[in-house]
Amino acid sequence: MELYRACYRSKIRWDEMRLALPDEIDRTLLRIRRINRKAGVTGALLLVDQHIVQVLEGHTGPVLDTVYCVMNDPRLENIEGIIHEPADYRMFPNSLMFFRDLTDGLAAAKHPVLRPLLDHPGEVTRDEAYLALSHFACELQEGRLTNDMLMI
Numbered sequence: 001m002e003l004y005r006a007c008y009r010s011k012i013r014w015d016e017m018r019l020a021l022p023d024e025i026d027r028t029l030l031r032i033r034r035i036n037r038k039a040g041v042t043g044a045l046l047l048v049d050q051h052i053v054q055v056l057e058g059h060t061g062p063v064l065d066t067v068y069c070v071m072n073d074p075r076l077e078n079i080e081g082i083i084h085e086p087a088d089y090r091m092f093p094n095s096l097m098f099f100r101d102l103t104d105g106l107a108a109a110k111h112p113v114l115r116p117l118l119d120h121p122g123e124v125t126r127d128e129a130y131l132a133l134s135h136f137a138c139e140l141q142e143g144r145l146t147n148d149m150l151m152i
């Protein structure tokens with residue numbers, strides 16, 4: 001069956017948060033990982049100051065259903081599509097939802113490919129998103145290789 005990848009950037013509606021941000025993140029991740037496991041959806045969620053960037057991967061139907069769920073979530077607004085296309089492989093095959101908080105700017109200071117994700121008025125391009133997502137996908141892959149070598 002065909003795989004599909006969707007990536008979008010969206011503005012956070014702080015007034016719609018029910019809990020303090022760290023609790024809201026923990027609770028939302030717990031919930032979305034549970035839903036994504038059932039739907040066979042994997043991906044990554046990056047928190048960037050006033051925005052989030054999320055990539056969703058899986059079979060076309062479940063990915064599009066998930067995008068629809070996200071679009072209807074009152075905690076998000078101004079959803080801008082960045083990637084919407086069939087995919088040959090999953091970038092985050094083992095991540096029900098990989099998460100990174102980039103708000104302190106430290107990771108972006110160290111890795112230039114992450115800088116286009118930081119808040120700026122222009123759009124994040126498809127190429128910029130792929131470079132930034134590949135950074136985290138490679139990091140996960142390296143971790144797996146190390147674990148395999150150490151047999152852990």
Ligand SMILES: Cc1cc2nc3c(=O)[nH]c(=O)nc-3n(C[C@H](O)[C@H](O)[C@H](O)COP(=O)(O)O)c2cc1C
Nearest residue numbers: 031032035036052054066069070072073075076097
């Ligand atoms: C930042 C963010 C990321 C989300 N990611 C997902 C996701 O990966 N999968 C999913 O099914 N829903 C996702 N959602 C949608 C919400 O989890 C969804 O609206 C929620 O599950 C609604 O159901 P509930 O009211 O029963 O919790 C996301 C929502 C937000 C705010």
